[in-house]
Amino acid sequence: MTRLTTILRFGACGCALALSVAAQRAPLPLDAAIILAATEQKEWPYLAFPALLDRGDEILVSFKRARSHAQDPGAALELVRLDPATGRAGARRTLAQLDGHIMQMGEWVRFPNGDIANYIDAQVPGSPTTRAGLRVVRSTDGGRTFGPVERVGPIDGVEYGYAFDAVSEGRTTWMLVMTFANLPGGKPAPNARPPAGSVDVIRTEDHGRTWRFVRNLSREFGDVPINESAFIRHGAGWLVTTRGYDSRERLHLTDADFRLVRQTDLTALHPFITSHVGRPRLFARDGQAYLLGRNVAEKGKPMQLALFRLDVSTLTAATHVVLDNAEHAPVSDGYYAVPWFRGQAAGTVMHVVTYKGVDRRPPDLVHLAFRWDDVK
16 A cells, blocks of 8 residues: 655745655565463463563563553563564563552663663552652673662652663763652653653763763753653764654754754644654664654554654655554554564565554554565
């Protein structure tokens, strides 16, 4: 399926400008298989929110094993090791679990010294959702074993609740994290949904032992009400995407210190992005930037898993590829997704791990694979 869409916007001269032409495609996957099935989990059947780290000989995937999307104390963060060529599951273990707590989301960080850590969105029951402060588990042997669950604690007087993404270069690691009003140093951000606060950048030069505040991105981007975010290096600066509580997906270009250079609203620019992109992920390949995540391309239709190639010169989406649910099946929960790659040149394969639940049934962990030439 291919559909071309021309987006018109008006420049300072008042004349119409064609900012992008997006080709909508839905290529057939090489593989679409269940990694772990909800029906096989008995007491804790809800499998969701995967995050991955590529170790070369295996893929580490953390995921929530629980009873529901949220508000389910006792929910654990689990680890499954995947074969990088096939996506099939190998060894599995519990990575983090605390009595009375909910291990909601985990985010991997690989530090410059080789340590691997998973930063966990720990919660306790409450209305609204109550953050308990970031927890972390660490491996000092390249991911073969992991230590106990530890509390990160305040960073320059602020305790964060949710980690989104991290980049390591040289001796430095940067991470995107979110404040919450119920945690020390947190306060509601303008226009955000309480008790959510700001999305901040923090950095470390000692492999996550200590962190320092860099910038409040919510304020820097114009007091936008943002939460889940991702970033990659672009030239000397950064490319950032943010999911808004106002149902907008945005792109932001910054300098090296995360000061805004320019930004766009993808939801306003593109009719095939009708809201935010769920748990957006950015990655770069072959000199291009890509956005992966949950998307609703047509209002009133079910969610889909989408891949967008970005035109960084205009901060727009140049292509729109539907990786799953082109048929509009009643997917009720899913599509937080992360990719890895194997092969070279025309033989390159893009692998994706995601989660997917249909008709309000507990979701499975799913593996998808595509010829990179079919989706890039």
